[in-house]
Amino acid sequence: MSSPSTQDHDYCLQLVRQLDNDRYLATLLAPEALRDLLWPLYAFDAEIARIRGLVTEVSLGEIRYQWWRDSIDAIYEGRAVEPHPVLIGLEPIIELGDLPKHAFVNLIEARRFDLYDDPMPTLNDLEGYLGETSSVLMQLAARVLVGEDSFALSDVTGAAGVAYGLARLMATLPAQCARGQCFVPLDLLEKCDLTPAHVMAGRRDQGLDVIMSQLRHHAQRRLAEARERVSEVPAMALPALWPASLVDLYLKRLARPGSDPFKKATEASQLRRQIRLTKMWLTESF
Incomplete structure (x- = not known):
């Protein structure tokens, strides 16, 4: 197992800062030792999530997904992994947190949907997609932070992940439409x-x-x-859930009179997000 270098660490940090800024800001409020555990995990998710935007053909995207799937297999089978900063950073964290392989595999498989222009069939299907992507990332982060104590948090991370993932999908509708994607459930349409x-x-x-x-x-x-179960969440696990505290900001902007989420992305300023996250840090909530 290769030890992550400073360059590997910086690659993961900057990738999260660029592609998953909410989690970047949330993680800055965590103790420094915990931040270093979360960057590679969030960077892995960012790498998987951006594949659709990096390829011009479905087949090329499938090749990339398979490469990541094979790399995860290699980590869990104790084989040498490719010298990719995210994999080098992820390998010791998987071992430290005893992270389940199926969570990474399911995340990759769920993201394959992104490659195609098929509409999301139902709201239940959308919940399942968000559960395997947004929720599972919170679950893995909580596992890294508090170990086996995270087992009792699956309902909390599941619901919080769906809420956050859905808010972000609604906030970024123009980008999805530009790519020919429709996450608005067909049954509702x-x-x-x-x-x-x-x-x-x-x-x-x-x-x-x-x-x-x-x-x-x-x-x-x-x-x-x-939030009804926030009292069950150990303080050390809260950084995994802090992105969900931003759901209120996005939903309020989406509901504003005159707001047109199909024409313009719905974003909250970095300052407002930082204020909200700092409040959650001070009150030990999300």
Whole structure:
């Protein structure tokens, strides 16, 4: 096993800072020793999440997913891994936290959906997708931070991850539409006599407003479910959940009169996010 170098560490940190800024800001509030454990994990997720944007053909994306899948296999089988900064950083963390292989495999497999232009079939399917991506990342982070104590947090990280993942999907609709992706569930569209083409066109109408309201309320419910059990979360595990504290900011902006999430990405300023995260740090909440 290769020990991560300063360059490996910096690669992971900068990748998270660029591609997953919410988690970057949240992790800055964690103790320094814990930050170094989280950067490679979040960098792995960022690498998987950006594959769609790096390739011009589905087959090339499949090759990249398979490369990461094979690399995870190599780590768990004790074989030499490719000299990639994320893999070098991830290997000792997997061993330290006794992280389950299936979590990484399921995350990769769920992200394969990103390569294709198929619409998300149902809200339940979207929940499953977010569970295997956003929620599992929180679960793994909690496992790294508090070990076996994280087993009791699966419901909390599950609900918080869905809430955060859904809020981020709604906040970044224009980028998805530009890539030809539709994460708005087909079953919700059909109930309003709409199709994915209406989403791609980026034209607001009453039906899309109704659907966006339904999705916002769904995210709010999941966040409320997670927060009901905040007293069960060890303080050391909170950095894994802090990104969920930003859900309120995104949902408020999405619900503003005149807001058009299909035309312009819904973002919160770094200052507002830092203030919110600092409040969560001070109050030991999320």
